[in-house]
Amino acid sequence: MIAVDWGTSSFRAYRLDAAGKVLERREAAAGILTVRDGAFGATLLAQIGDWLGAGESSVVMSGMIGSRQGWKEAPYAFTPAGVDEITKAMITVSFEGQAEVRIAPGVMHRTADGFHDVMRGEETQILGALDTLGAGNHRVCLPGTHSKWAMVQSGRITAFRTHMTGEVFALLRSQSILARTIDPDAAFDEDAFRTGVMRSREGSGLLHHLFEVRSQYLADALTQSASGDYLSGVLIGHELRAEAPDSLVNLLGSSALSDRYATACDALGLPSRRLDPDAVVAGLHRLASLGSTP
Amino acid sequence: MIAVDWGTSSFRAYRLDAAGKVLERREAAAGILTVRDGAFGATLLAQIGDWLGAGESSVVMSGMIGSRQGWKEAPYAFTPAGVDEITKAMITVSFEGQAEVRIAPGVMHRTADGFHDVMRGEETQILGALDTLGAGNHRVCLPGTHSKWAMVQSGRITAFRTHMTGEVFALLRSQSILARTIDPDAAFDEDAFRTGVMRSREGSGLLHHLFEVRSQYLADALTQSASGDYLSGVLIGHELRAEAPDSLVNLLGSSALSDRYATACDALGLPSRRLDPDAVVAGLHRLASLGSTP
Numbered sequence: 001m002i003a004v005d006w007g008t009s010s011f012r013a014y015r016l017d018a019a020g021k022v023l024e025r026r027e028a029a030a031g032i033l034t035v036r037d038g039a040f041g042a043t044l045l046a047q048i049g050d051w052l053g054a055g056e057s058s059v060v061m062s063g064m065i066g067s068r069q070g071w072k073e074a075p076y077a078f079t080p081a082g083v084d085e086i087t088k089a090m091i092t093v094s095f096e097g098q099a100e101v102r103i104a105p106g107v108m109h110r111t112a113d114g115f116h117d118v119m120r121g122e123e124t125q126i127l128g129a130l131d132t133l134g135a136g137n138h139r140v141c142l143p144g145t146h147s148k149w150a151m152v153q154s155g156r157i158t159a160f161r162t163h164m165t166g167e168v169f170a171l172l173r174s175q176s177i178l179a180r181t182i183d184p185d186a187a188f189d190e191d192a193f194r195t196g197v198m199r200s201r202e203g204s205g206l207l208h209h210l211f212e213v214r215s216q217y218l219a220d221a222l223t224q225s226a227s228g229d230y231l232s233g234v235l236i237g238h239e240l241r242a243e244a245p246d247s248l249v250n251l252l253g254s255s256a257l258s259d260r261y262a263t264a265c266d267a268l269g270l271p272s273r274r275l276d277p278d279a280v281v282a283g284l285h286r287l288a289s290l291g292s293t294p
Numbered sequence: 295m296i297a298v299d300w301g302t303s304s305f306r307a308y309r310l311d312a313a314g315k316v317l318e319r320r321e322a323a324a325g326i327l328t329v330r331d332g333a334f335g336a337t338l339l340a341q342i343g344d345w346l347g348a349g350e351s352s353v354v355m356s357g358m359i360g361s362r363q364g365w366k367e368a369p370y371a372f373t374p375a376g377v378d379e380i381t382k383a384m385i386t387v388s389f390e391g392q393a394e395v396r397i398a399p400g401v402m403h404r405t406a407d408g409f410h411d412v413m414r415g416e417e418t419q420i421l422g423a424l425d426t427l428g429a430g431n432h433r434v435c436l437p438g439t440h441s442k443w444a445m446v447q448s449g450r451i452t453a454f455r456t457h458m459t460g461e462v463f464a465l466l467r468s469q470s471i472l473a474r475t476i477d478p479d480a481a482f483d484e485d486a487f488r489t490g491v492m493r494s495r496e497g498s499g500l501l502h503h504l505f506e507v508r509s510q511y512l513a514d515a516l517t518q519s520a521s522g523d524y525l526s527g528v529l530i531g532h533e534l535r536a537e538a539p540d541s542l543v544n545l546l547g548s549s550a551l552s553d554r555y556a557t558a559c560d561a562l563g564l565p566s567r568r569l570d571p572d573a574v575v576a577g578l579h580r581l582a583s584l585g586s587t588p
Contacts, residue, residue, distance in 0.1 A: 108513065115493075115506055116513035146471075146505060162509065163501035164470070171465045176458070177440075199409075205536025206500050207457035207529070211440060212409055215456065219402065219410035235501070242499025 001058040002051055002099075003284035004044070006065035007121060008033055012280075013048050015056065020285035024051070032070045040071035041095050052097050059095075060288040062104040062280065063121035066091070076108035076118060082156035083127055087290045104287055109160050117162050121280070122148045125252055128283030129275045130155050133250065140250045140275070141243075143257040145170075149243050163239045166257075169232055172210065178231065181217040183224040190263065192226035196233020197240075197267045206238045236264045250275050295352040296345055296393075297578035298338070300359035301415060302327055305337075306574075309345050314579035318345070326364050334365035335389050346391050353389075354582040356398040356574065357415035360385070370402035370412060376450035377421055381584045398581055403454050411456050415574070416442045419546055422577030423569045424449050427544065434544045434569070435537075437551040439464070443537050457533045460551075463526055466504065472525060475511040477518040484557065486520035490527020491534075491561045500532045530558045544569050 005012040009031035015024040028047055035043050044059070045052075066074035077089040089105040106120030122142045129140065133152060142148040145167045150160035172178050199209055213231050216222035222230060249265050249272035251258040258274055265272035276282075299306040303325035309318040322341055329337050338353070339346075360368035371383040383399035400414030416436045423434065429448060436442040439461050444454035466472050493503055507525050510516035516524060543559050543566035545552040552568055559566035570576075 108509075110513070113496075114515065116509045116515060117506070118509045118512055161498055161502045162505040163499065164504045165501050167470055168462075168466075168501065168504070171470060172462075175469060176461055176465060202407075203536070204455055205457065205532060207459050207462065207533055208455050208536060210458045210462070211456040212411070215402075215410045215412045218412055219404070221408065221410060238499060239501055242497070242502060 001060065001285070001288045002048055002056050003281055003288070004048075004059060004061040004065070005063050005121065005124075005280045005284070006061050006070070007031055007063040011043075011047060013051075014281050014284075015048075015051050016281070016285055020282060020289075022281060032064050032067075038071075040065070041093075041097070044095070044101070045097050049097065052099050057099045058288060059099050059101040060090075060104065060284045061101070062124035062284060062287075066103040066105060067120055070103075072103065074103045074105040076120075077105045077123075079107060079109040079160070080153070080156040080158045081107045081123065083130075083286055083290055085156070086123060086127065087287055090287065104284070107157055107160075109157075111159075117160055119148050119150075119160060119162070122150070123157060124283035124287065125280045126150055126152060126157055126283070127286050128279030128281060129250070129252055130286075131282070132275055132279075137247070138250055139245050139247055140252055141245075141261060143251065143253040143261050147239060149245075161243070163242070165235050165239045169235050172231060173228055178210070178213050178227070181214060181224055182227040182231065184228065186225035186228055189226045189229040192222075193229040193233040193260065193263060194267045196230040196235075197237035197264045198233075200234055200237025200241050201268075206234070209234045209238070232260065233264065233267075236260060237268070240264055240268060240270070245270055247271075248273060252279060253277060295354065295579070295582045296342055296350050297575055297582070298342075298353060298355040298359070299357050299415065299418075299574045299578070300355050300364070301325055301357040305341060307342050307345075308575050308578075309342075309350065310575070310579055314576060314583075316575060326358050326361075332365075334359070335387075335391070338389070338395070339391050343391065346393050351393045352582060353393050353395040354384075354398065354578045355395070356418035356578060356581075360397040360399060361414055364397075366397065368397045368399040370414075371399045371417075373401060373403040373454070374447070374450040374452045375401045375417060377424075377580055377584055379450070380417060380421065381581055384581065398578070401451055401454075403451075405453075411454055413442050413444075413454060413456070416444070417451060418577035418581065419574045420444055420446060420451055420577070421580050422573030422575060423544070423546055424580075425576070426569055426573075431541070432544055433539050433541055434546055435539075435555060437545065437547040437555050441533060443539075455537070457536070459529050459533045463529050466525060467522055472504070472507050472521070475508060475518055476521040476525065478522065480519035480522055483520045483523040486516075487523040487527040487554065487557060488561045490524040490529075491531035491558045493524075493528055494531025494535050495562075500528070503528045503532070526554065527558065527561075530554060531562075534558055534562060534564070539564055541565075542567060546573060547571060
């Protein structure tokens with residue numbers, strides 16, 4: 001089978017054997033935003049046509065490819081959602097090539113007081129980490145532009161929250177008044193990052209702590225090379241403050257960003273561990289195995 | 295005398311009589327960012343040369359004109375700062391015209407744990423509001439791009455905090471993923487604003503509440519026309535949550551923005567009142583009266 005993680009800015013494909021072992025992998029800057037005129041089928045064919053020619057006939061995809069801006073909208077499955085619920089909500093798209101092409105849905109959570117949250121792609125990563133997580137209750141953090149904190153109970157996602165941490169960081173660092181005093185090319189400054197994380201514990205709020213990046217610089221208490229990582233620490237610290245995890249934090253994501261979150265957890269005395277960042281492959285394999293037409 | 299409120303993007307000048315009454319006023323889009331090659335003297339002369347020709351000989355200014363990016367840096371006075379401390383820290387600049395031109399300093403606050411905050415211009419507004427405030431302890435909120443919350447005790451600013459609320463709102467509304475689902479031309483939606491304010495009381499944090507602007511839209515629980523004011527309410531609500539005022543909130547600023555803050559206070563059951571938004575004129579008059587060469 002072929003597993004495809006197709007997001008906003010990137011395209012990753014994996015050719016798997018029946019046991020889910022990766023035989024070949026490909027990555028391209030062919031995220032859904034780069035695809036013109038809805039030519040998703042042609043894009044897919046260009047990327048993995050040779051694998052199909054070699055006999056593969058099943059393609060399972062997850063990520064923003066199933067959003068309104070993607071190939072075809074795969075309506076959200078609702079929490080609690082595990083392999084069964086997500087498999088049932090998969091959709092099939094028309095494809096010129098000789099293969100069945102399916103897309104996993106995202107997941108929507110609705111709180112008791114009428115607020116909603118959504119994920120699309122992260123649910124498949126979590127499914128791929130279920131073997132590692134095992135039975136019981138777990139808290140999974142997926143750092144990113146929009147980081148997700150999911151509660152997993154006995155193999156199902158029961159609730160989750162998204163934090164705009166990464167996007168707010170990028171905007172502030174490059175386009176706010178803070179950009180004037182941040183050296184974007186500075187090497188990682190762990191002390192500054194940890195100081196930012198700890199500042200988030202003080203009670204005067206994120207919007208004030210953000211301005212302090214400027215005022216500490218004006219008072220010669222923060223350098224341009226330290227300001228970016230201090231800001232990063234403040235933001236990730238506030239995310240952790242809000243989540244207030246009371247059990248092991250399972251970090252699922254790219255190593256560089258997960259490193260930051262692990263350091264922030266360490267600064268706050270919270271236990272954490274890293275899950276396999278390629279869990280999406282196992283998740284797609286799991287969906288393909290359960291969900292294929294008998 | 296002539297009072298000048300010279301900020302980043304605007305220039306406002308007032309011709310006052312000896313009692314501080316405004317005889318004439320002028321406003322120009324001649325903020326310090328528009329002044330090329332340090333031509334501040336020429337800009338001032340172009341704006342108020344006729345008043346000088348008519349016999350005025352004292353100009354007192356406040357705002358970003360006294361920053362590193364302005365005419366000449368007026369080093370910060372430290373808290374606690376009242377009329378005496380701020381007057382003593384005023385600087386004089388060289389000026390071609392026949393007048394003494396002075397600039398009020400900003401104020402810097404240093405917390406016990408080594409964090410700093412700065413204001414430049416707001417201190418003069420607060421000085422102008424002292425008669426209204428009277429004796430005792432007061433909390434003054436100056437809404438803006440970078441809103442300020444000051445503690446005033448017996449006529450002196452003893453502490454203050456800045457929140458990046460306005461700038462974060464502008465960035466998110468126009469340049470984040472939230473921009474896609476916000477109608478920037480929508481009329482003020484007070485219900486949406488109040489709902490956003492109340493959402494800030496829930497404990498999952500600002501970075502999550504920001505993302506909800508998107509997820510509530512995706513769940514058909516928020517419209518494009520309501521999203522902008524909902525976002526505004528979330529941000530102002532978090533500012534108020536952090537400040538947690540336990541006494542009358544004195545709002546000092548433009549009427550439109552102060553209206554929003556007053557509505558947010560009302561939603562949260564916090565008493566507030568509006569101070570004269572032109573208090574900077576009285577503040578500059580006060581500085582000129584006390585600070586002029588005998």
